[in-house]
Amino acid sequence: MSPTADGRVTLSIDGQTATVPAGSTILEAARQSGGAIPTICFHDYCTANALCRICVVEVEGARVLLPACVARVSEGMSVRTRSERVDRSRKTILEMLDSAVDLAEAPEIQAFISEYGADRERFPEAEKRAAAPIDDNPMYIRDYAKCILCWRCVQVCAEDAQYTYALSFSDRGFATQIATFFDRPMPATTCVFCGQCVGVCPTGALKPKREWLLEQGMTPDEIQQVTRAERRKKRT
Numbered sequence: 001m002s003p004t005a006d007g008r009v010t011l012s013i014d015g016q017t018a019t020v021p022a023g024s025t026i027l028e029a030a031r032q033s034g035g036a037i038p039t040i041c042f043h044d045y046c047t048a049n050a051l052c053r054i055c056v057v058e059v060e061g062a063r064v065l066l067p068a069c070v071a072r073v074s075e076g077m078s079v080r081t082r083s084e085r086v087d088r089s090r091k092t093i094l095e096m097l098d099s100a101v102d103l104a105e106a107p108e109i110q111a112f113i114s115e116y117g118a119d120r121e122r123f124p125e126a127e128k129r130a131a132a133p134i135d136d137n138p139m140y141i142r143d144y145a146k147c148i149l150c151w152r153c154v155q156v157c158a159e160d161a162q163y164t165y166a167l168s169f170s171d172r173g174f175a176t177q178i179a180t181f182f183d184r185p186m187p188a189t190t191c192v193f194c195g196q197c198v199g200v201c202p203t204g205a206l207k208p209k210r211e212w213l214l215e216q217g218m219t220p221d222e223i224q225q226v227t228r229a230e231r232r233k234k235r236t
């Protein structure tokens, strides 16, 4: 069925009727009607790419679970945001993420792990990402052992915000990693140190340098000396 003449669509979300603008995503419709669907890769100011799949929902008549952050509503659609199948899928995604990535500084994901009862020992043989933190500039560090490949940093560095294109990715499969082009140190790239990538990172993989140095046990005076010296070096 098509939208009504006023361009709105009526659907059912967890048994409640919702009327939303045609073209809305299921996530937007659920939010408008007060429902909560978990998200990880999705960010309100980034283009949704449906990478993590934590937002999957059950849509009547659909063969597979649909990612609510990109799937669009249609007239008469019936959506279930929680079901045995949805919860099992979310739990497995969380268990796989937890088995491969250091999520110690990802509070939102930690909360989902508790909510969905994810078994943190489910994949004991899994290989963890183990890259050492990259400390190559005075403004922020990149600790890809904590990276979940949500792509937000790449997107805000490109068309979603900054149009700087300093970040991309390297390798394939498990070895995929966010990287600069040709793995150049950040000061040798187009990076303007706007900090937007740090702002959207949900896991602490990107962190202000001063915060990181504090965690390493440096005093504020020592940190000032280090970062000032590094900034002077960049100007020369």
Ligand code: SF4
Pocket: 146, 147, 148, 149, 150, 151, 152, 153, 154, 178, 197, 200, 201, 202, 203, 204, 205, 206
């Ligand atoms: S560094 Fe952070 S923002 Fe970038 S992809 Fe990894 S987790 Fe996402």
Ligand code: FES
Pocket: 038, 039, 040, 041, 042, 049, 050, 051, 052, 053, 054, 055, 056, 067, 068, 069, 070
């Ligand atoms: S939040 Fe929808 S796929 Fe990640």
